[in-house]
Amino acid sequence: MFENLSEKLNRAFKNLRGQGKITEENIGEALREIRLALLEADVNVKVVKDLIDHIREKALGTEVMTALTPAEQIVKIVRDELIALLGKDTAKFKFASQPPTIVLMAGLQGSGKTTTSGKLANWLKKGGHRPMLVSVDVYRPAARDQLKVVADAIKAPIYAGNLEQPNTENVLRLAKEARKEAVISGCDILIVDTAGRLHIDDQLMDEMQGLKALLNPQEIMFVADAMTGQDAVKSADEFHKKLSLTGVVLTKMDGDARGGAALSIRHVTGQPIKFIGIGEKYDAIEPFHPDRIVSRILGMGDILSLIEKAEATVDKKKAEEFTKKAFAGDGFSLEDFRDQLRQVKKMGSFQSILGMLPRIGPFANMQKMADKVDEKQINRVEAIINSMTAYERDHHEAINGSRRKRIARGSGTSVQEVNNLLRQYAQMRKMFKDMGKASFARKLAGMKMPGM
Amino acid sequence: MKDSKARADSTSVTNSGQNFMIQTLFGSTEEQPKKQGIFERMKQAVSRTRENLSERIEEVVSLNAEIDRNTLDDLEATLIGADLGTKTTEQLLAALREKADRKQIGNIAELKRLLKEEVRNVLLRANVQPVQAVDGEPEVIMVVGVNGTGKTTTIGKLANVFRADGKHVLLCAADTFRAAAIEQLEVWGDRTGTEVIKTKAGGDPAAVLFDALQAAKARSLDYVIVDTAGRLHTKSSLMTELEKMRRTAQRIITGAPHETLLVVDATTGQNGLQQAKLFTESAGVTGIVLTKLDGTAKGGIVVAISNELGLPVRYVGVGEKAGDLLPFDAGAFVDSLFE
Numbered sequence: 001m002f003e004n005l006s007e008k009l010n011r012a013f014k015n016l017r018g019q020g021k022i023t024e025e026n027i028g029e030a031l032r033e034i035r036l037a038l039l040e041a042d043v044n045v046k047v048v049k050d051l052i053d054h055i056r057e058k059a060l061g062t063e064v065m066t067a068l069t070p071a072e073q074i075v076k077i078v079r080d081e082l083i084a085l086l087g088k089d090t091a092k093f094k095f096a097s098q099p100p101t102i103v104l105m106a107g108l109q110g111s112g113k114t115t116t117s118g119k120l121a122n123w124l125k126k127g128g129h130r131p132m133l134v135s136v137d138v139y140r141p142a143a144r145d146q147l148k149v150v151a152d153a154i155k156a157p158i159y160a161g162n163l164e165q166p167n168t169e170n171v172l173r174l175a176k177e178a179r180k181e182a183v184i185s186g187c188d189i190l191i192v193d194t195a196g197r198l199h200i201d202d203q204l205m206d207e208m209q210g211l212k213a214l215l216n217p218q219e220i221m222f223v224a225d226a227m228t229g230q231d232a233v234k235s236a237d238e239f240h241k242k243l244s245l246t247g248v249v250l251t252k253m254d255g256d257a258r259g260g261a262a263l264s265i266r267h268v269t270g271q272p273i274k275f276i277g278i279g280e281k282y283d284a285i286e287p288f289h290p291d292r293i294v295s296r297i298l299g300m301g302d303i304l305s306l307i308e309k310a311e312a313t314v315d316k317k318k319a320e321e322f323t324k325k326a327f328a329g330d331g332f333s334l335e336d337f338r339d340q341l342r343q344v345k346k347m348g349s350f351q352s353i354l355g356m357l358p359r360i361g362p363f364a365n366m367q368k369m370a371d372k373v374d375e376k377q378i379n380r381v382e383a384i385i386n387s388m389t390a391y392e393r394d395h396h397e398a399i400n401g402s403r404r405k406r407i408a409r410g411s412g413t414s415v416q417e418v419n420n421l422l423r424q425y426a427q428m429r430k431m432f433k434d435m436g437k438a439s440f441a442r443k444l445a446g447m448k449m450p451g452m
Numbered sequence: 453m454k455d456s457k458a459r460a461d462s463t464s465v466t467n468s469g470q471n472f473m474i475q476t477l478f479g480s481t482e483e484q485p486k487k488q489g490i491f492e493r494m495k496q497a498v499s500r501t502r503e504n505l506s507e508r509i510e511e512v513v514s515l516n517a518e519i520d521r522n523t524l525d526d527l528e529a530t531l532i533g534a535d536l537g538t539k540t541t542e543q544l545l546a547a548l549r550e551k552a553d554r555k556q557i558g559n560i561a562e563l564k565r566l567l568k569e570e571v572r573n574v575l576l577r578a579n580v581q582p583v584q585a586v587d588g589e590p591e592v593i594m595v596v597g598v599n600g601t602g603k604t605t606t607i608g609k610l611a612n613v614f615r616a617d618g619k620h621v622l623l624c625a626a627d628t629f630r631a632a633a634i635e636q637l638e639v640w641g642d643r644t645g646t647e648v649i650k651t652k653a654g655g656d657p658a659a660v661l662f663d664a665l666q667a668a669k670a671r672s673l674d675y676v677i678v679d680t681a682g683r684l685h686t687k688s689s690l691m692t693e694l695e696k697m698r699r700t701a702q703r704i705i706t707g708a709p710h711e712t713l714l715v716v717d718a719t720t721g722q723n724g725l726q727q728a729k730l731f732t733e734s735a736g737v738t739g740i741v742l743t744k745l746d747g748t749a750k751g752g753i754v755v756a757i758s759n760e761l762g763l764p765v766r767y768v769g770v771g772e773k774a775g776d777l778l779p780f781d782a783g784a785f786v787d788s789l790f791e
Contacts, residue, residue, distance in 0.1 A: 039532045040538055042535075042723070044533075045532065108719065108747070109602065110599070110601055110717060110744075141608075141635070142632040142636035142638075146633075198744075198747045225719070225720075227717075227720050227723040228721055230534065230721065231750065232721075234749075252600075252684060254687075256685075256686050257721070257726075258722070258723070280599075
């Protein structure tokens with residue numbers, strides 16, 4: 001659906017080849033493409049305008065380097081600019097010096113506050129904390145039941161309390177009681193789920209301010225839907241003005257929304273996006289990494305530059321041979337696999353390579369893998385293969401127990417690691433052979449690299 | 453076609469839209485209607501949107517005294533800012549751009565009038581129709597959408613609309629996945645005096661649908677409204693589940709589901725188009741319900757959806773109360789947007 005921004009830029013820059021500098025004239029079309037890409041990703045128009053001004057300023061007068069195409073150079077400037085806007089590092093969760101830490105969840109209707117409350121509690125539990133949940137959403141039918149079900153599912157305590165009338169008085173009473181209960185039962189965190197409300201609903205925004213005054217929370221999280229469009233700035237701005245938010249949770253990031261709202265929200269609130277929601281299960285939450293969403297907002301990751309980079313470094317002939325072997329005939333040997341590993345190493349950091357793939361669609365799993373892959377692990381895998389004889393590399397099925405022991409000793413690893421590698425190698429080999437027949441992308445989604 | 457006041461009848465939509473436009477253009481003194489009905493309320497609901505957008509259009513246009521290409525480029529950004537999306541915006545502006553190039557558009561007012569007309573036409577051209585229910589059989593309305601758009605609330609309001617019309621309605625709680633979704637629908641059942649057919653949490657949605665449709669058929673009810681679990685359109689297994697539900701419905705009642713409503717949150721950006729595309733593929737969407745229009749969000753994505761997929765907007769949600777669901781009035785929507 002979306003054309004890769006790099007492609008568009010390359011087109012826009014066709015005329016720039018042979019010119020030494022980026023100038024006001026030759027950058028015009030490129031900036032227009034960037035502007036459209038950002039708008040398609042739902043970044044707010046005003047934010048886009050600011051960004052484009054910055055980018056123009058930075059790009060003008062930049063020497064066109066020989067190593068990068070002008071398009072790549074602009075993409076780099078854009079990416080740096082967006083990452084700078086989002087903040088470079090993952091934001092930390094704030095704890096109270098004197099427990100309980102209180103987390104107030106705020107947001108529009110349907111943004112995912114209740115589910116996120118549960119996920120957050122689950123995440124904190126895994127971190128060794130004892131979170132307690134309370135719902136003060138006395139308005140939406142069955143909202144409090146919903147949080148109860150969530151709490152039961154993750155085995156976190158919940159303060160239910162009694163509710164007679166759905167009004168602000170009872171909201172505040174429930175919150176107060178819950179805090180007391182948290183202290184009594186030794187819970188160090190209290191997560192307060194609130195009713196979804198419109199930022200222009202004065203009465204309910206007053207209630208929110210009342211809750212803030214009463215609880216003095218360490219974290220006031222704005223829960224926002226990743227699919228939000230241009231209106232994101234208005235709601236986030238109002239919530240921030242009235243509550244002084246401390247962080248943002250961007251939900252439903254497991255869909256295919258580009259998530260430009262992240263930039264808008266960050267721009268108007270100045271508050272970091274702390275978490276993203278990536279599924280319906282209670283462990284589907286993770287800390288936010290600015291660089292990832294930037295690739296996503298800009299389009300397809302940067303497949304094109306990945307290809308260019310790969311073409312520059314990878315021995316084309318060898319790669320073709322490998323593909324032929326892997327997809328047909330006898331499959332690839334451990335020797336071939338080692339060659340591939342070396343190529344990958346030559347291209348640069350594994351993470352940065354995978355980082356260039358889009359984060360949605362068939363590549364989603366590859367991205368998850370990138371987080372787990374340790375550069376050192378590649379070296380270990382290589383060491384294991386190095387410790388094999390040439391015969392063993394061609395005949396993996398011949399590697400019996402005593403050979404495995406020897407290989408493990410030789411590579412300074414364990415028999416388990418050798419077993420692991422061999423098992424996964426066999427799987428991958430088979431998978432590649434199957435791929436010769438089946439759709440490539442579908443398989444890629446479930447692919448695992450040996451030893452990782 | 454089944455007689456129901458609630459469904460936005462395309463003729464009346466056209467008429468009220470035209471009337472309103474005539475009033476706006478020429479000023480009406482004696483025939484100014486004092487309707488505090490649906491139309492006024494919808495106007496109120498989108499007034500914030502309107503103020504904002506028209507302010508920005510004024511701003512854009514007044515900055516450029518003479519209409520030229522730049523004016524239109526700026527206008528393009530303004531429409532995109534209303535969530536209409538780049539493609540639809542581009543199409544809307546293409547004709548205007550040509551005319552402006554030939555200096556055929558003299559002033560700002562004319563430019564706005566033409567643009568308004570274009571958007572209105574896009575919405576009115578969208579004419580996917582629901583399947584007609586066989587006489588004596590219940591009409592089945594399936595409500596689908598991504599998580600958190602307001603499906604269950606919309607169903608409560610829809611039940612209210614039909615009940616007010618004296619119809620017999622059954623609600624089917626086929627969202628067995630989300631925590632307490634069934635309880636939420638039951639509260640709406642109580643509020644509107646409508647029976648809810650349910651199963652236990654985690655049950656098979658197709659099974660509860662089967663039960664509900666059997667019951668409705670046996671009792672010759674007028675409507676069955678089916679609540680489904682919110683799902684991201686990218687989760688193919690969950691989308692397949694919707695296909696299965698459709699097949700189940702089809703087996704029990706001819707032509708069911710007759711209407712499949714996609715609930716779209718007015719705050720939704722460009723992803724709304726993907727939602728509409730994929731839900732239409734799996735669930736056979738026949739119309740849109742645009743919810744949360746009482747906020748500051750413009751809901752312009754529905755223009756893109758109507759434009760690209762031909763899906764009409766049937767209702768708009770303007771609040772949390774049972775009565776806060778109004779038939780969509782394309783004329784009013786656009787007039788309000790561009791006034």
